[in-house]
Amino acid sequence: MNIAKNNTPANTVIVSQNVFTGLNDEAKPLAVGIYADRICWVAPAAHIVEMLSDEADTTTTPASKIATALTTEFPTSKNAAILNYKNAFVMPGFHDAHLHFFHSALYASPLAEQFVGANEQDCVERLAPLAQRRPKGSWLLTQGWREYLWNPPVMPSKHSLDAAYSDRPVAMYSGDAHTLWLNSCAMEELGLNPSSQAPLGGTYEKNAAGELTGIVRETAAMELMPKIVATFSTEELLDAYRNFQAQLNAHGITAICDMALSATPGVDFVRDDLFQHLENTGELTVRTHLFPTLLSGTTRLSELQARLQSPMLRACGFKQFFDGVSSQHTAWLHKPYTNARFPDDCGRPTISPPAMKQLVFEAARANQSVRIHTIGDEAIHQALDIFEKCPTPKPIFTLEHVENFQPHDIERLANLDVIASVQPRHITLDPGGPKRDLGDERLPYIWPLRTLLQSGATLAFGTDSPVTNIDPLSAVYTAVTGRDADTRLPSSDWSVSEHITVAEALRAYTLGSAMATGRADELGSLESGKFADITILSSNPLICDTEDIPNIKVLATYVGGFLR
Structure with a gap:
């Protein structure tokens, strides 16, 4: 693996009064040197921050301004971009350890809708904008309903969907992504009937009369989803x-x-x-x-x-x-x-x-x-x-x-x-x-x-x-x-x-x-040899009032040293 060493001159330097490397619990004045897509050094920067404190209100400063402040231990290219983030919080980039990209992207797009709803009928009514923008007869797909948050907190059924959409398939995925709520048209297109056998670990729910309710759980729901989304183009x-x-x-x-x-x-x-x-x-x-x-x-x-x-x-x-x-x-x-x-x-x-x-x-x-x-x-x-x-x-x-x-x-x-x-x-x-x-x-x-x-x-x-x-x-x-x-x-x-x-x-x-x-x-941390994946926040979450944490803004995101 080609890893930038400490003797590699940085072509970009990020400087801040509050740099959280992730190696301890503190944020300190540090300079992060980047060469290509890697961090080549992390240097103490209290004197650099002080030097830059009188600069104009800009994040970019000529490298010559700090050339003498960095010793030979932290070499910097003469043409390096010096990014002065002042008091902003510099940290390793956030890494979401568990998400489902396909579904997240789909429900955040015009192809589908995402909502919890206040109750069963409210969810049905919220389908209207999607029905208007999607081609006639195409699937209506949503995600987010949670019956335990509704008033009343009862499971929905196909009947409410059938009343509004008898001629096009509707599939409403639950907020926990483990249950599908289908209308009769959808079940017909998917080939489901009262005699259908659900896969191991899943169920097609029925009422006391043996009729499918439109609720499909666990592996049975997951097995049906590819058929539902197959109509979307690459x-x-x-x-x-x-x-x-x-x-x-x-x-x-x-x-x-x-x-x-x-x-x-x-x-x-x-x-x-x-x-x-x-x-x-x-x-x-x-x-x-x-x-x-x-x-x-x-x-x-x-x-x-x-x-x-x-x-x-x-x-x-x-x-x-x-x-x-x-x-x-x-x-x-x-x-x-x-x-x-x-x-x-x-x-x-x-x-x-x-x-x-x-x-x-x-x-x-x-x-x-x-x-x-x-x-x-x-x-x-x-x-x-x-x-x-x-x-x-x-x-x-x-x-x-x-x-x-x-x-x-x-x-x-x-x-x-x-x-x-x-x-x-x-x-x-x-x-x-x-x-x-x-x-x-x-x-x-x-x-x-x-x-x-x-x-x-x-x-x-x-x-x-x-x-x-x-x-x-x-x-x-x-x-x-x-x-x-x-x-x-x-x-x-x-x-x-x-x-x-x-x-x-x-x-x-x-x-x-x-x-x-x-x-x-x-x-995962700001260290020599690691990728320059860096997030810049508007304020320091380590010391701000905890109630202000959700209000902190992301000022910049760098992936491999490139601003995204």
């Missing part, structure tokens, strides 16, 4: 991808992990073809790490790794589902849900533990990283059992979401060097939901961020977009305060003792995410 999807990566850059995000959204072969929505097109045309502006579905005997990952070897686009490992979500009682629990819907209502695994063990061991023998969706405490426990028994040497293992733990599994996760990939805004998605579903006894062990860190575990932060907004500062705010960035309301279920510091949250969103990709030697 160019339409590329436009959606371009638009979404621009939004990511605007939020200070320099890297992402694109996670498989299905356990079903061939429908995981990890679209390497779209990413490779953008890279080939020089349009890829977010460092992208692909995690396709973990399947037995597949060579897809090794083929991707052989083909995608650039610094901007890599395939880093596998992703698989072990359970669903607590709000729908599909997360796998050790003991029944507090508000059980039937005897022994513990959720269930989406794949049997012996089958998961076989898949993980096969991947480990190939030295491939494995990341597993585990929300319920039994899913976490069983996944840790598999990781623990896996022969050495072990690859990077990561558990996704980890909503609630069996107490002894927190320290066990740390001891096994398993990374905990968490999306802080999940904490406030369903006010009162954890207590409703899990009860008081389990509340001390939900999202135990502080306890995980104290146990020595690594946290990696992300958003699960489109499930939550891509804004990293909103997620940092929630991890630090326990409050929702939009409503500013506190989580009534999450213990204050599990809140973490701003510095810890920023490290989870940078270096922790880099560790989950296996690229901590290249990404």
